[in-house]
Amino acid sequence: MNAKKYPLRLHVNGETYELEVKPQRTLLEVLRNELELTGTNEGCATGDCGACTVLLDGVPVTSCLVFALDAHERQITTIEGLGTTEALHPLQRAFVERGAIQCGYCTPGLIMSAYALLQQNPQPTEAEVRHFIAGNLCRCTGYTKVVEAVLAAAEVSEQ
Amino acid sequence: MKPFEYYAPETLEAAVEIMARYEEGVYPVAGGTDLIPKMRYGQIQPKVVVNLKRIPGLAEIVPQDDGSLKIGALATLTQVASSPKVRERYLMVAQIAGKMASVPVRNLATVGGNLCNAAPSADLAPPLIALDAEAVIFGPQGERRVPLEAFFTGPGQTVLGRGELLTAVVVPPPDPQARGTYIKHAHREALDIAIVGVAAWVRFEEGGSVCEDAHIVLGAVAPTPIRAREAEAAIRGAPLTEERIAEAGRLAAEAARPIDDVRGSAWYRREMVAVLTRRALFSVTISQ
Ligand SMILES: Cc1cc2nc3c(=O)[nH]c(=O)nc-3n(C[C@H](O)[C@H](O)[C@H](O)COP(=O)(O)OP(=O)(O)OC[C@H]3O[C@@H](n4cnc5c(N)ncnc54)[C@H](O)[C@@H]3O)c2cc1C
Ligand code: FES
Ligand code: FES
Numbered sequence: 001m002n003a004k005k006y007p008l009r010l011h012v013n014g015e016t017y018e019l020e021v022k023p024q025r026t027l028l029e030v031l032r033n034e035l036e037l038t039g040t041n042e043g044c045a046t047g048d049c050g051a052c053t054v055l056l057d058g059v060p061v062t063s064c065l066v067f068a069l070d071a072h073e074r075q076i077t078t079i080e081g082l083g084t085t086e087a088l089h090p091l092q093r094a095f096v097e098r099g100a101i102q103c104g105y106c107t108p109g110l111i112m113s114a115y116a117l118l119q120q121n122p123q124p125t126e127a128e129v130r131h132f133i134a135g136n137l138c139r140c141t142g143y144t145k146v147v148e149a150v151l152a153a154a155e156v157s158e159q
Numbered sequence: 160m161k162p163f164e165y166y167a168p169e170t171l172e173a174a175v176e177i178m179a180r181y182e183e184g185v186y187p188v189a190g191g192t193d194l195i196p197k198m199r200y201g202q203i204q205p206k207v208v209v210n211l212k213r214i215p216g217l218a219e220i221v222p223q224d225d226g227s228l229k230i231g232a233l234a235t236l237t238q239v240a241s242s243p244k245v246r247e248r249y250l251m252v253a254q255i256a257g258k259m260a261s262v263p264v265r266n267l268a269t270v271g272g273n274l275c276n277a278a279p280s281a282d283l284a285p286p287l288i289a290l291d292a293e294a295v296i297f298g299p300q301g302e303r304r305v306p307l308e309a310f311f312t313g314p315g316q317t318v319l320g321r322g323e324l325l326t327a328v329v330v331p332p333p334d335p336q337a338r339g340t341y342i343k344h345a346h347r348e349a350l351d352i353a354i355v356g357v358a359a360w361v362r363f364e365e366g367g368s369v370c371e372d373a374h375i376v377l378g379a380v381a382p383t384p385i386r387a388r389e390a391e392a393a394i395r396g397a398p399l400t401e402e403r404i405a406e407a408g409r410l411a412a413e414a415a416r417p418i419d420d421v422r423g424s425a426w427y428r429r430e431m432v433a434v435l436t437r438r439a440l441f442s443v444t445i446s447q
Contacts, residue, residue, distance in 0.1 A: 003162055004162070004164075006165060022162055023162055023163055023164070023165035023208065024160040024161060024162050024163060024198075026195070045199055046195075046196040046199055046200075047192055047195075047196060047260070047264050048350060050261065050263060053263050056266075059237070059266045060262060060263040060266060061263045061264075061266050061267050062192075062261075062263045062264055062267070064195070065190070065191050065192050065195045065196070065264070065267055066191060066267065067165075067188065067191060067195075067208070067210070069165055069167070069210070070167075070188075070191070070210055070212060072167075113262065113263065116262075131349075132262055133262075134261055134262070134348070134349035134350065135260070135261020135262050135263050135264060135349065135350060136261075
């Protein structure tokens with residue numbers, strides 16, 4: 001089959017990238033392999049785990065289920081766009097402080113989901129947090145600490 | 160995944176023209192949440208992919224002059240779940256849309272994709288069929304409409320012909336005398352596919368408990384979503400009593416043609432059709 005590449009312009013974390021990609025590449029693959037933004041993880045590649053969650057035009061999506069070409073000219077925010085090692089985002093700090101990270105594989109996706117939740121609902125209830133992050137699977141924490149961290153970050157942002 | 164030719168047309172006519180060029184191997188993509196996993200699992204290998212998301216207007220939810228509601232094929236599950244137009248008229252549709260898959264998948268997944276993928280378990284099919292929705296199809300010969308019930312022809316199969324796309328579903332005006340509910344039976348609340356789904360829609364006589372009309376639609380228990388017509392007939396024209404509800408459950412179970420799979424055995428599914436049909440009918444009776 002043809003190995004034709006297609007032009008692609010991505011706006012990621014405020015920067016614009018001009019690329020040429022194969023049509024079958026997913027947004028997740030391009031973020032990780034072309035842009036070397038490896039914070040976004042691949043768990044399942046079929047939409048089930050949420051490890052690949054990024055914001056596309058402001059809403060969380062599983063980037064393994066998006067053809068990169070479909071993200072042409074659209075705004076993407078990844079975990080690298082939230083905080084830096086020196087200046088963590090309040091959500092990142094809360095995850096660290098509350099022990100909501102164990103192996104950390106699910107963390108970038110969970111934080112992007114939580115970030116999207118707090119943007120649309122700055123003071124969620126525990127039930128709202130649990131429902132919103134139901135698409136992010138975590139094999140380690142049992143979720144309790146994750147939920148605590150999101151609620152703690154919501155409180156910090158309120159102050 | 161294997162490479163394919165990619166198009167992102169900006170009009171419906173252009174999309175249809177591209178689609179019609181190929182006899183096979185051409186797939187439209189909406190949310191991609193069914194298509195991409197199927198490509199990953201090697202179940203399909205598209206030669207051509209036509210992205211429908213650049214076509215303006217296809218995602219709109221628009222009330223029509225006759226009181227019906229046109230839900231664009233490209234409307235996402237998130238849009239449907241949060242749309243006041245859907246919530247006020249057809250709560251059961253908004254409610255299930257807000258519970259399918261997960262938040263990040265619902266932000267991608269579309270109404271049209273759920274229906275065109277034609278999984279026997281597709282959650283939007285039973286409630287929309289119960290509401291007598293119509294599928295609006297656009298193709299090389301122009302527009303045609305078919306009752307959504309007749310849209311599905313087998314697992315993964317629809318009436319869509321070469322070059323044809325689903326552009327919308329039209330749901331008839333809400334009936335103030337009617338109540339509907341959809342019960343999805345699954346192991347988990349999120350990220351799970353229905354073992355059995357039952358939608359019930361009942362129109363009651365004004366001020367009474369007599370059932371004037373009923374639609375009972377079963378999901379995940381036959382090659383396509385199906386109406387349980389004997390069960391419907393058993394409750395039509397009489398008060399919805401416990402005995403009639405039990406009889407409707409029994410007849411609905413008889414109408415099911417379930418299979419054994421990882422989610423449940425055929426026997427279990429059939430039993431659950433009876434249980435859920437009863438539960439759905441009780442719930443519309445009580446909420447009356
Ligand atoms: C993790 C996960 C959980 C899920 N949970 C559920 C669930 O709870 N309930 C449920 O019912 N489904 C579920 N699904 C399946 C899927 O998300 C839904 O069926 C969704 O609505 C599909 O829409 P889409 O826009 O992503 O379809 P796509 O993947 O874009 O398309 C699906 C099929 O329809 C065709 N198609 C799409 N749009 C059109 C059109 N307008 N005209 C003609 N053909 C078209 C495509 O070619 C393809 O064959 C889940 C999927 C995942 C990955
Ligand atoms: S890698 Fe995308 S949901 Fe698992
Ligand atoms: S911390 Fe290990 S998967 Fe969540």
